[in-house]
Amino acid sequence: MPQSSHDQAAELHNLPSHAHDVAAVAHGEADHRTDHELSKQAYELSRKALKHTEQLDKAAAVSTTVEKGKGEK
Secondary structure, X not given: OOOOHHHHHHHHHHHHHHHHHHHHHHXXXXXXXXXXXXXXXXXXXXXXXXXXXXXXXXXXXXXXXHHHHHOOO
C-alpha cells in the first residue's frame, strides 16, 4: 500500500534523527571518522526532508488556491 506524502515526509524527518543517534554512539566509542561521516549523512538526510516538506507545502498551497477558485466566478 503506497504511503501518503505526509507519511513519507515524517519518515524522511526521522532518518536524520536516527543517523545523529548512531553518530553519537560512534563518537562515544571514539570512532571519530565514522562519527563525522554519520553526521554528514544526517545533514544530507535533513536537507532531503526539508526539500520534500517544502514541496508538500507548495503543493498544498496550489491545491488550496485551486479549491478556492472553483466556487468563485
